[in-house]
Amino acid sequence: LCSGGETFPSKLIGLIQANNIPNYTLSNLYGPAETTITSTFHLVDIRASTKYIPIGRPLSNYRCLILNAFLQNTSTHEVGELFVGGVGVFAGYHGRDDLTATALVEIGGQLFYRTGDLVRLDNSGLLHYQGRKDHQIKLHGQRVELGEIEQCLLLTSITACVVIKWNDDHLVAYVQSSHIDEQELREHCQSYLPLHMIPSLFIILDKLPLNSNGKIDRKLLPSPTFSSMHLTNHDELLLPMNENEIVIHHIWCDLLKQKQISTNTNIFSIGGHSIVIMQLFHQYKIQFHLNANSLSISDLFQHPTIIDHARLIYQTMNMTENINDYDWSSLHIIEASASFAQERIFLDEQIRFSSTDNNTNNMYVIPLMYRVSSMNNHISISQLQNAFQSIISKHEILRTALYLDINGSIAQHCLDTNIIIHEKQSSRFSIINLPDEVHEQNEIVKKILTQSDLFDLSKGHVINCHILRHHQSNDSCTQNNGDLLTKDDLILFTIHHACFDGTSTSILIRDLSLAYQSSDLFPIDDNSLQYIDYSIHEHIMDMTLSQEFWLLELKGYNLTRQLSLPVDRQRSSTNQQRSGFASSAQSP
Incomplete structure (x- = not known):
């Protein structure tokens, strides 16, 4: 049995075992049409872990290189673009010399096809598919590999998925399933992915649209509708019940440009993302006079409703914590x-x-x-x-x-x-x-x-x-x-x-x-x-007390006037940027 053309579905092994197919071997094949369909293979061991199935090693008379953006070899476990060389590499695109020039690269006197696929090499010399190079995006200053998010989602019970960048602000995951909900998917992603890679919205469809080649057609995916999600996802609008919830509700409406938000609405379902969470974090510190680092950004991510945030802030305000014992953590931004x-x-x-x-x-x-x-x-x-x-x-x-x-x-x-x-x-x-x-x-x-x-x-x-x-x-x-x-x-x-x-x-x-x-x-x-x-x-420190102190200290001074230092000649009206050394000696 051979699997090829798409990423190997690990559930295929369970399907084969459920049907009691006797005496079979299972291979994962990889290769674009430009390298004559198949250029690598991997014999799947069903007794080993089947979460991530590698695409294996090159076939005979093929050679695979993993190169970075500067066409330099990558190290083990480092992700790079896969270049395939060997007898099966095509001669070029008919009548499209421009495309051929970008697709074929000569390295060491041999032609290699630039696949656009991202892979990494493990310690055993096996190639692992990581996604498409053209699906690597930058979101809020962070590089995000959409294929990595898709691989994470496929570890759940879903059968297919695709993740896209929407309006330069959001990650939207389209999932094909009939027995999973958004909360389960979000909790799964929170367990395996960094915060900036968790999709803002999960759209669950019975079937993902396909093109004539049987691949997911991204152009036919339905557009996400953030603005109305908070009204359709809940039976009734829950209003803020206490002072903290009222303040937080006002901050949310301000940031998200909404008139009313239910207090049990997930912020990611109404257009929230990592930058919005950071803005909320800073607003909370100012509005509730919280000590530095007494509130965790990751907690705000994991508990994304007004009710949750109000509870976290209440706990923070009633918690006596020595700030010197608090471990700061990196925000992982560039x-x-x-x-x-x-x-x-x-x-x-x-x-x-x-x-x-x-x-x-x-x-x-x-x-x-x-x-x-x-x-x-x-x-x-x-x-x-x-x-x-x-x-x-x-x-x-x-x-x-x-x-x-x-x-x-x-x-x-x-x-x-x-x-x-x-x-x-x-x-x-x-x-x-x-x-x-x-x-x-x-x-x-x-x-x-x-x-x-x-x-x-x-x-x-x-x-x-x-x-x-x-x-x-x-x-x-x-x-x-x-x-x-x-x-x-x-x-x-x-x-x-x-x-x-x-x-x-x-x-x-x-x-x-x-x-x-x-x-x-x-x-x-x-x-x-x-x-x-x-x-x-x-930038988020509350400088109010410091400003009040210095304004009080400098009260009565004309801050716009130049200091009247004694000089021995007229100051030039232009900055001549001249400087130098001067020395003097005195006799005893």
Whole structure:
């Protein structure tokens, strides 16, 4: 028995066993038409776990590559696009040279078909289908693989499903089933998926629409109707019963643009999503004067009605909790408004220091220079480069871009590690040969610190490592193969102040040392707090008391007037951006 053409339905095994089919073998086949139908196979072991059936290994005379966006090989368990090469790869599309050019890629002298399918390789060398590349979307700053959500839903009793992005704000799951409800599906997703991947709405149909090829036709799926769901899903409108419910009801109606919402309505059924939950979270803290982190965002997700939220807030207000004992957790977001410090530095650099004059370039550079003090240190350049890349991978702020969004606000975006490290045009790690004369060495350092392309905030280029090497004799080069630093060589880090300050130095050096000493990849905790988490917290802090304090302290001062400092000459009306050094000496 062979299964092919669609993702292997694990329920097929149960159906075969229920019909007592004797003496059979079951194979899962995979392959697009462009590779002559079948290019991989997997012999299904019905005694093993059948939750996720792999598509297996390539057939004879076929070769499969899993590549990332830069056509580089991926590691084990890393998701990438499947490229198929071998005798079955087609010659091209008839009369469509443009399509052929995008579909066929030459790698190592061999033609490969770009399938558009996302797969990963497990420790046994088996390929696992993860979904379509064109079904990978970005929602509220998060990358979402729709196929992963569909695979999760198929673990329930449903027979088929499809998940789509709706109006750039929502995930909508269409499910084919006659004996499951939305609550059961939502609870299942909450058990297996991150919060941002849980669909806002589940639409249950008796049968999903199919096209002439027997595949789900997304164009024929019925449009979701969020606005009326709260009226049709409940027999009667439940009104708020206490003060907390009244306040929460008002906040919900405000955010969701509704006149009336039943207190037992699921927020996701009326257009709610992860950003709305975060907005509610911040509103609750302000309206109910809650202590920082005394209320959990995940609890709001898991209990999505006005009644539930009122109960959670009541418990929070009556709970005495020491905030110092509370464990903060990462929000797992990659886009947000810039912090106040980032906004100030970004604007200052754009307005005051945007001149191309070298004297004003990189006013916000933080240089850290270290000298190799002994020949016994044995610092490897290649190992140091790997450690440097590990630091960029661990700390999102070191690969964060700042830019103006479409609303004119300053935003930050944490870029993917691979994009930063493998960017061809960037020279974040460089090796420079130093001359013998000290004054020429100083000129080289000065030139580095003032070069116009040292940073690019719009591309997340905020940190560099420069290896400054003294001239080596042929003997010393032969001895260490040119990879080891010698005595008095310099290591110069240049870091933009928008992502770094004096307190950060000890953290950078500590993590760099740990990464250098480790032969494996530097361990990265996905739940560790990042600077973007602080930025979110900073924007939602209640600054009322602080503002009142400083307004009281500065009462009577004219805050719009310039300070009348004593000067010995007339101040220029234009900012000439001039600075320099001055020294004085006094005789005893």
